[in-house]
Amino acid sequence: MSEVRSAFNVSCKNCGLQKICFPTGLQKDEIERLDNIVDRRAPLKKGQHLFEANDNFNALYAIRAGVVKLYSFTNTGEEIVHGFYLPGDVLGIDALGSRRHQYNAIALDTTSVCSLPFEKFSNLTDELPQLNKQMMNVISKEVLDGRMHSELLVRRNADQRVAQFIWNMSERYRSRGYASSEFRLSILHRDVAVYLGLTPETVSRILAKFHADGVATWKKKEVVIHDMDKLLNTAGIQTSCDSCNKATA
């Protein structure tokens, strides 16, 4: 109860990510019960895997700090990057059906995670309707994120993809209460290129252009958004279109 925890080892009830992570909407005593099943281990070092494809599924993982890349390979050995997971995000949904992980999850930076042993977690969701609902949100988010990734790949050109990626990261930091127009991103341009279905050269050229045009700068691991409107415009997500999601076609 009153034990001392390091910054990497905070209980759910003291965690700044409550609004994003599983505790959302839970009562104090319910959070306490969740806290009791959370397994907090030593942080992963950069380059360490949280899990690998084909590993047994033992737990869901909530990111506490750091960044994790979820990836796999095509049968010709090319890498596919499925996404990047930030603090508050949940990893492991891919294994719910088969009880084996389908992809690899690697820390891109020092990363600490809260491990939720699935057996225990599952029992708890049976008892706490709100936790079950939050689990649905997490799952749903995973599905919708995938669809958004597809949308980006089918319908956006290179400029729009890069702009949308930067904007998306900015939004995700904002929703976590961090600065959204200036932040540290421990993701290689190379990995972003793969995620966006582009080459590193193309990403590099586009970032050079964004910098020159006063849109945004991404040098080293620092992202600075100079003009949010320009960025949104470049991403092609500004034009509000009333009838857009109506089924008319």
Added chain:
Amino acid sequence: MSEVRSAFNVSCKNCGLQKICFPTGLQKDEIERLDNIVDRRAPLKKGQHLFEANDNFNALYAIRAGVVKLYSFTNTGEEIVHGFYLPGDVLGIDALGSRRHQYNAIALDTTSVCSLPFEKFSNLTDELPQLNKQMMNVISKEVLDGRMHSELLVRRNADQRVAQFIWNMSERYRSRGYASSEFRLSILHRDVAVYLGLTPETVSRILAKFHADGVATWKKKEVVIHDMDKLLNTAGIQTSCDSCNKATA
């Protein structure tokens, strides 16, 4: 119990899709309980919507017969096709979190669905662990399908995309016990093009080539696969690569 049902109105316990759909792994009496909550309505005509974006989420839908296209629009009004749902597939997962549908679902052919009112279904999963597990499979499938779609879009050229699409449809029919090298596909080439991130012209050219090369023919609504090996080869999914999903990079 002994009521007469049309071909479009079969109870779960007599349904040929048991192996694919929710009843998988359930006991006879459990299937009975599932049967009791299923709401079977008149079939949808071609062009009718099962649900539209922003509709309230009331139920999950299991396709009994026909084909449904799940789609939405970008904010610039371009259509995005997320997938095609065949008999045994489940629609509505996209709404689990927000309790509102995110996309539009339209029948591409006369389509009958089994409606599972979510409230009742949810209660039943609480009581039947096997049904809950099957629900996890369904959700997981939705996530993995999305990832596979992304993979196709990032890493495959036009030929491979079309070949993989045809092969994928073939496999899905095969797993349902239908003919897999000759089948009816009520999907417009136009819709496939959108799904694959290509133009109708490109799809048309590729299909002409496949026909000329004796790979496969898709004329009108009839698909005939002439040479499965060639098709797999063209799709680029034949090369088996041992170390492919290992985390080495």
Added chain:
DNA sequence: TATTTAGGTTGATATGAATCAACTCTGAAC
């Protein structure tokens, strides 16, 4: 401090698929 190496940049060139345009086919409506 020197060396190595992975990541990133920049330029020249190639190419796959989009675009534009004209035309044909097919099935539905009259």
Added chain:
DNA sequence: GTTCAGAGTTGATTCATATCAACCTAAATA
């Protein structure tokens, strides 16, 4: 049967991004 619209085809051309290649930079290692 005729008309018409939407779907599909085919060809010529354009263009965005990949590819190839050389080089730079900074962090890691010796």
